[in-house]
Amino acid sequence: MxxxxxxxxxxxxxxxxxxxxxxxxxxxxxxxxxxxxxxxxxxxxxxxxxxxxxxxxxxxxxxxxxKPYWDPPHASYTIRRWPDLTACLVATFFFWLSLTPSLVPRPWYYQGAIGGITAAIGYGLGALLSWLYRLSTPKRWQPSPRVRARAWLAYLLVLPWAIGVMLGQSADLQRELRRLQELPPTLTWHSILIALISLVVLSTLLVIARAVRLLTRAVTRLLARVMPWPFAVALGLALTSVIVVVGTRDVVWDRGVLGVAEAWAKAKDSSTDPGVMRPYSPLVSGSPDSLISWEDLGNKGRTFTGTAPSDDEITGFTGESALSPIRAYVGRAAYEDYEDGAQLAVRELERTGAFDREVLAVTGTTGTGWVNPTTVEALEFMHGGDTAIVTMQYSYMPSWASFMVDRNEAGIATRALFNAVYARWEQEPADERPELLVFGESLSVAAVEAAFDGVDDMVERTDGALLIGPPDYSPIHAELTERRDPDSPVWRPVYENGRHVRFAQYPEQDLALPRGAVWEEPRVVYLQNASDPVVWWSWDLLFERPEWLDEPLGPDVTSSIDWFPFVTFWQTTVDMAVSYGAPAPHGHRYGSNPVAAWAEIAPPAGWTATDTERLSFLLEVRHPPRHGWAG
Incomplete structure (x- = not known):
């Protein structure tokens, strides 16, 4: 073997x-x-x-x-050693699995990376099988040189043809997925480059693994000079493991990947996006009248306050006299700890007269401090500018880095902010208080949910909530999904017959479900696409088949999708990087769907379905889709 x-x-x-x-x-x-x-x-x-x-x-x-292989001149050769045939066969099988479709269409270069990573995993498993065979059968059968040569020759002759067939079939499956998610069926699928990228990634990972093995041998031999061989082997493995773990975590990850990401994010946070100007309206943070300086807002805070619509713009949509909306933003540089930042936000709301508005909304931010302008402006235009929206930045790192480093910080910061705003809101006379809403998107959904002890607490202390693209680890979302009504799929769960909480990908039809059920207020809406990898990614994908692959599948999930150990995890991981590639409502794009959701959660008097269509069109024009990760 x-x-x-x-x-x-x-x-x-x-x-x-x-x-x-x-x-x-x-x-x-x-x-x-x-x-x-x-x-x-x-x-x-x-x-x-x-x-x-x-x-x-x-x-x-x-x-x-x-003899289509090479024998090393000495048994001590570790890195320069001909590959194991069993490992190559398993690696080829795993490469084929990596070509199966996942949640969203992926570019050819990402496919090359996935193929190399999964092939490396397959090679490792195949090499392990060979090692176990040699270990368990001391008098094992060994193929003759002729049999070995013919086996290698057959593999090398069949491999190019097999890879070509695999890549051709994968291109067809990608085209099917593109049609399902309203993308043009035309596809750039460089088969040769995919194979080359996969081979480079596989070879690199294989060399690294063999280098670690060589290091282990060297350490073990040094230790064997001063102690018995079994102890030297055990201690050598332990020392090598420590070296690899510490080197990977502290040097490669912390000082390398995260260090570069932090330096880039810090520079970005100190910059101002093109076209963003300091506001002079006293109703927004960063203005001359604000308690928070323009410099302390950070990049996303300056964009949030510097692009607020004017009362004239809102009047142009409503046809009636409108107010300039209030936007309060506390940048990370403006406070020391979260409690201080939350109190600063409350003072900023008091300064602007936010507690006299019709609607007061609290939102969380993603890692960089980003807030989706479509969701914000939907509420502002809908209510004629008679709104106040407040948020607090907890980090300037990208969401993926924030997830890895300080994921819990988002929840702690948002909980402090909501509790402070809620305590001040309660001081207002009950019949004069503004509607208190909460909302968030992506990473900030988990942050907003962390402000409450459960869905009942959220319903008890707010007048409505809009939560978009919730990550798998969002606590309330996980509870609702786990306790959903029988026979409702995980991608469109029904909780307590839709009494307070409803889920939607196509709001106009999904929020009407279940048919005939009364939707009581306060209302909570989750916008989640069945093909959103941010919603479904988790470490469990490594070894456990997820429920979102059970029948019936979501409306934009291809029937060719399946789960494979290790492979599906890496596919979904890469899917998150390209989740903005499809139009809304697919992947992690939600477009103007927040308009329809707000129309169900907190509609103003006299709001109609035609108004929802008009505002949706306006916001699609104001905020056209852009490629890349927003937060």
């Missing part, structure tokens, strides 16, 4: 490769004839050289056919 080259180097002889032996013999046989023809200086000389090259090529091909 597999290739084991150590046995062939026991004698210490350095075996000359067959191709080199045959090539040398061919050159020796051809030299006299070639020199005789060269003496003519005529056409015969050229024909002789051509015949010589043909003989050499034929001799080389025969040598490769007899």
């Amino acid at each position: 597999g290739d084991h080259t150590d046995d062939q180097a026991v004698s210490g002889e350095v075996a000359e490769p067959a191709a080199a032996r045959v090539g040398t013999a061919a050159r020796e046989d051809a030299e006299p004839e070639a020199s005789d023809q060269a003496g003519d200086g005529g056409p015969g000389a050229a024909e002789g050289r051509l015949a010589d090259r043909r003989r050499r090529a034929l001799a080389f091909a025969l040598a490769v056919a007899r």
Whole structure:
């Protein structure tokens, strides 16, 4: 089972490769004839050289056919060692699995990366099987050189054809998925480049793994000089593990990946996006009248307050006299701890008269401090600008880095903010208080949910909530999904017959479900697309089949999708990076759907379905889809 080259180097002889032996013999046989023809200086000389090259090529091909692999000259060779055939077969199988479709269409270069990573996992599993076979059967069967050569030759001859067929089928499956998610069926699928990228990634990971093995051997041999061999092996493995873990975590990850991400994010946070100007309205943070300086808002805070719509813009939509909306934003540089930041936010709300508005909304931010302008403006235009929206930045790191480093900080910050705003809101006369709403998107959904002890607490202390694209670890979302009504799918759960909470991908039709059920206030809406990898990604995908692959599948999930250990995890991980590639409502794009959701949660008097359509169109024009990760 597999290739084991150590046995062939026991004698210490350095075996000359067959191709080199045959090539040398061919050159020796051809030299006299070639020199005789060269003496003519005529056409015969050229024909002789051509015949010589043909003989050499034929001799080389025969040598490769007899022995299409290479034996290391010594058993100690670790990095420069011919691959294991069993491991190669399993790696090829895993590469094929990586070509299956996932939640969203993916570009060819990401497919190359996924293919290399999953092939490396397959190679490791195959190598483990070979090792276990050698370990469990001391008197194991070993293939003869002829059988071994024919096995390798068959693999090498079939592999290019098989890879071509696999990549062709995967392109067809990607086109099917694109049609399902309203994308043009045309597809750029560079099969050769996919195979090359996968091979480079696989080779790199294999070399790294063999280098670690070589390090383990070296450490073990050094320790064996001062202690018995079994103890040296155990201690060598332990020391190598520590070196690899510490090196990967502290050097590669913390000082490398996170260090670069933090430096980039810090520079970005100190910048201002093109077209964003400091506001002079006293109703927004960062203005000359504000308690928070323009510089302390951070990049996303300056965009949030510097792009607030004017009363004239809102009047142009409503046709009636409108107010300038209030936007309060506390940047991370403006406070020391979260309680201080929350109190600063309350003072900013008091300064602007926010507690006299019709609607007061509290929202969380993503890692960079981003807030979706479509969700904010939907509420502001809908209520004629008679709104106040407040948030507090807890980090300037990208969401993926914030998730890895300080995921819990988002919930702690948002809980402090909501509790402070809620305590001040309660001081207002009950019949004069503004509607108190909460909302969030992506990472900020988990942050908003952390402000409450459960869905009942959220319903008790707010007048409504809009939560968009909730990550898998969002506490209330996880509870609602787990306790959903029987027979409702995980991608469109029904909780308590839709009494307070409803889920939607297509709000106009999904929020009407279940049919005939009364939707009581306060109302909570979750916008979640069945194909959103942010909603479904979790570490459990490594070893456990997820419920979102059970029948019936979501409306934009291809029937060709399936779960495979390790493979689905990496596919979904990469899907998050390209989740903005499809139009709304697919992937992690939600477009203007917040308009329809707000129309159900907190509609103003006289609001109609036509108004929802008009506002949706306006916001799609004001905020057209852009590629890239927002927060």
